[in-house]
Amino acid sequence: MAYTMPCPVCETAPTRPFLRVDDLDYLRCDTCQARFLDPARRPAAPAERAHYLHHENRVDDPGYRRFLSKLAEPLLARLPGPGLRGLDYGCGPGPALAAMVREAGHSVALYDPFFFPDPEPLRGTYDFITCTEVVEHFHHPAAEFRRLAALLRPGGLPGIMTCFQTDDARFAQWHYRRDPTHVVFYREATFHAIAARHGWVCEVPGKDVVMMRRGG
Numbered sequence: 001m002a003y004t005m006p007c008p009v010c011e012t013a014p015t016r017p018f019l020r021v022d023d024l025d026y027l028r029c030d031t032c033q034a035r036f037l038d039p040a041r042r043p044a045a046p047a048e049r050a051h052y053l054h055h056e057n058r059v060d061d062p063g064y065r066r067f068l069s070k071l072a073e074p075l076l077a078r079l080p081g082p083g084l085r086g087l088d089y090g091c092g093p094g095p096a097l098a099a100m101v102r103e104a105g106h107s108v109a110l111y112d113p114f115f116f117p118d119p120e121p122l123r124g125t126y127d128f129i130t131c132t133e134v135v136e137h138f139h140h141p142a143a144e145f146r147r148l149a150a151l152l153r154p155g156g157l158p159g160i161m162t163c164f165q166t167d168d169a170r171f172a173q174w175h176y177r178r179d180p181t182h183v184v185f186y187r188e189a190t191f192h193a194i195a196a197r198h199g200w201v202c203e204v205p206g207k208d209v210v211m212m213r214r215g216g
Helices: 045-052 062-078 096-103 141-151 188-198
Strands: 016-021 024-028 035-037 085-089 107-111 126-132 152-161 200-206 209-214
Touching: 062 096, 062 126, 062 152, 062 200, 062 209, 085 096, 085 141, 096 107, 096 126, 126 141, 141 152, 141 188, 188 200, 188 209
Parallel strands: 085 107, 085 126, 126 152
Antiparallel strands: 016 024, 024 035, 152 209, 200 209
8 A cells, every 4th residue: 555645634645554454454644633444445336325225314213313413403503593505415315404404494405426416406505514424434535525615605604423533542443433434534633624724614512513614
């Protein structure tokens, strides 16, 4: 493996070896603190989609809604009144978060490369974008965050929920790493680096939740 490859999150180089687990190589970036799977071992799209079909994320599931409220509540608290336009990016087959935000009076478009692949929502701009349990699946995170930046209106709010990587000693046994579709792992510092790259303000209102705001 060429360890001089640029970081897929912040695109700086070189990165360096981090850990080898179960015949998988992981690297780390000392600039943004991301850890990521060797790009050569990312899952192919058919296998990735098949894995997602095992998730039971129903729109009407109270437990799933409680889980998503970790992002929905701070997001709604930061939106200035109803009637705003949002995008649930990577919504999956059961877009429960979009339903919750719609119930609060906002409109929400859906995009997911596997389950809602219509590109039309990617031609608009939005007051807010949500990514719940999505960014860890990004094969090309820097490009994905550039896309999100282009989709945000001035003052727009991207809200992200993902399990923060905090403990290198426990990485090998970490449940989040063991999901074969999780290919990049973020620390709080990683999101501050992403925000700085795009000129966003970044805050962490709760565990595993990031709220950012594009400048006006």
